[in-house]
Amino acid sequence: MRTRPLRSDAGFVLAEILVALLVVAVGMTGLHQMQLMLMRNNDLAAQRTEATQLASECLESLRARRGVADWNNLPGTRCPPPAGGRSASYSRSVTLSDSASSAMRTARVTVNWTDREGRQQEVALVSYLSNSNPVVAGMLAFPPPAGGILKQPKNRNINIPIPALDLNDGRSSIQVNANHAVIFSNISGSVIQICNPGVLNATVAQILASSCVTLEGYILAGYISRDSSVSNAEWTGIEAGLGINHGGVSRDMAGSDAIKCQLGNHMASDSSYKWYMCVIPLSSPKLWSGRVRVGGPAAFRSGNLFVCRYQYLDPAMLPFERNVQDYANVDRSIDQQNYRIASGNSAATCPSSMTLANVSSGVLHQDCRPGNDANRATDCPSPSVP
Numbered sequence: 001m002r003t004r005p006l007r008s009d010a011g012f013v014l015a016e017i018l019v020a021l022l023v024v025a026v027g028m029t030g031l032h033q034m035q036l037m038l039m040r041n042n043d044l045a046a047q048r049t050e051a052t053q054l055a056s057e058c059l060e061s062l063r064a065r066r067g068v069a070d071w072n073n074l075p076g077t078r079c080p081p082p083a084g085g086r087s088a089s090y091s092r093s094v095t096l097s098d099s100a101s102s103a104m105r106t107a108r109v110t111v112n113w114t115d116r117e118g119r120q121q122e123v124a125l126v127s128y129l130s131n132s133n134p135v136v137a138g139m140l141a142f143p144p145p146a147g148g149i150l151k152q153p154k155n156r157n158i159n160i161p162i163p164a165l166d167l168n169d170g171r172s173s174i175q176v177n178a179n180h181a182v183i184f185s186n187i188s189g190s191v192i193q194i195c196n197p198g199v200l201n202a203t204v205a206q207i208l209a210s211s212c213v214t215l216e217g218y219i220l221a222g223y224i225s226r227d228s229s230v231s232n233a234e235w236t237g238i239e240a241g242l243g244i245n246h247g248g249v250s251r252d253m254a255g256s257d258a259i260k261c262q263l264g265n266h267m268a269s270d271s272s273y274k275w276y277m278c279v280i281p282l283s284s285p286k287l288w289s290g291r292v293r294v295g296g297p298a299a300f301r302s303g304n305l306f307v308c309r310y311q312y313l314d315p316a317m318l319p320f321e322r323n324v325q326d327y328a329n330v331d332r333s334i335d336q337q338n339y340r341i342a343s344g345n346s347a348a349t350c351p352s353s354m355t356l357a358n359v360s361s362g363v364l365h366q367d368c369r370p371g372n373d374a375n376r377a378t379d380c381p382s383p384s385v386p
Contacts, residue, residue, distance in 0.1 A: 026367055044115055047088050051111040051123040053091055054082050057126050058109045063093070070101040070129050079109065088113040101302040103130045104207055153246045159333040161221070165204060173207050174277075175200070176262040181207055182219065182279055185326030189333055190286070191217045191279050194260070215257045217281040218330065222295055222337035224263070226272035227351050230343045234303055235272065239342075243299030243383025244276050248291035248326070257281035261384060294339050295383030300368055301376050303343070307366035308350035325365070337367060348377075 023203035058079040075094040082090050090113045097106040110124045154162070156172055164172040164184060171192070175181040178200045195212040202210070206269060224234055224242065228330045244261040261278040265271050278290055294307050312322040323337050340362070342351055352361025369378035 001025040011310060015035065026379060040115075040117070043087060044121070047113060047121065048116060048123055049051065050087065051090060051113060051121070052330055053124070054090055055109040055111050055123055055125040056092065058092060059107060062107055062129060063127075072237045074100070074105075075107075082111075088115065103131050105131075107200070108249070114205055156186035159189035159218075160184045161219075161335065166205070167207060168205055169208075173206075175202055175386070176277060177264070180260075180262060182212070182237060182277070183207075183212065191215065191281075191333070194279065213257075215279075215281045216283065216286065218259075218286070218333040219277055220286070220292065220333070220337060221275070221277040221335040222339070223266065224274045224276060224339045224341065227340050227342035229351070230305070230341060232344055234299075237299035237303075238296045238305070239271055240276065241300070243294035243295045244278055245293040245381045246278060246280075246294065246382045247381065247384055249280065249363045250281065251282055251286055252285050252287045256333055259384070263383075283343045286296070287329050287331055289326065289328050289330065292337070293379070294341065295381050296368075297382070304366070304370070305341060305368045305380075306345050306364065307380075308340050308342060308362040308366070309361050309365040310336075310340070310354055311363045312336075312360050345369065 012155075021297060035376060058075075061078040064078075074096060076203055079094050082092050090111050093110050093112075095108040095110070098104075099201050105128070106126060106278045108126045110122060112120065112122050115121050124250050135213060154160075154166060154172075155168070157380055161174050164174040166172050166186075172194070173181045174184075175197065178198060179196045181195040181197050181202065182191055182200055183195055184190065185192050192320060193212045193214050195207055195210045197206045197210040199206060231379050235279045243263050246261060251258060258282050261276060263274055266273040266275050278292070282288060289293040309323050310324065314322065314325045319333055340351060340354060342348075348364050348367050350364060352362075354360060354362030364380045368376055
């Protein structure tokens, strides 16, 4: 009887191994391709994020313009070519619709770059720009007063001091002392009355019931501060006698009402920082010019003191708003007309703290030192009365 020889399975094991290796190789290839795709997508996402930031930065710079001059010169230098990015080199361009005479313009900022595979990429952001004064851009959302188009703080003219009390009849009041409350028109922002409530921190009812004098005019307001160079003895000798001298002010059609100035401590606990406010009555045309000085007692003119004024650098502001003196043709109420009293027996150099890049600088306003004997009486007068 014959028997069949046993069949060998060795060839099948080798084939199975080869098939398994083929399957693994195909899987690894797919996994590698997926990994490459994820890396490309992550890289492109990072580039798009960076490009979006560059476009947004440019739009914000366009919105942060200052005044008419910048509007007429957009985009100007506000969107320079960006520096090299973290993952690519970018170019940035700005396209504006219409012309500088338009009230609204569409701004399109486009950022281009080449990705790692040599493909051109682009991100574009579009926004609208308004030819409105940036100063009023942050005003609170109240209905516009008197049918106006600008929404203003507390629904009244922007020239009225923020702390002023609304009298709920189209007027507002700011109280200087117990016998002196200045009444403003909420529409024009002009001073229209001076009232005598007779008490400090008067209520609306007390102001409305007080005796008032009708007049028209503007306010001039700001702060007077003591520099660290002024010694305690020097400050003690002048502090109680400080005030405002308005003898250098000339008014168009002034009428019979006198200029009235008040001065007091900004905080009860600190006499080195004072506020002042002057009411300048005017008739039509309501314009005034000239020079305002810090006034003081005899000690103000017999030591080494001098006065510097803060002069603001924003070219969008009018000269008199920037505290450029002599004032010329002031046609509105103005505040932040600030001064600092310093001391020194050498050059009258204004304190460096008054200088802030692109904001303000210190300008010598009054020289009360011995070297200016010929002009000290004029430069450093006594306060005006009232």
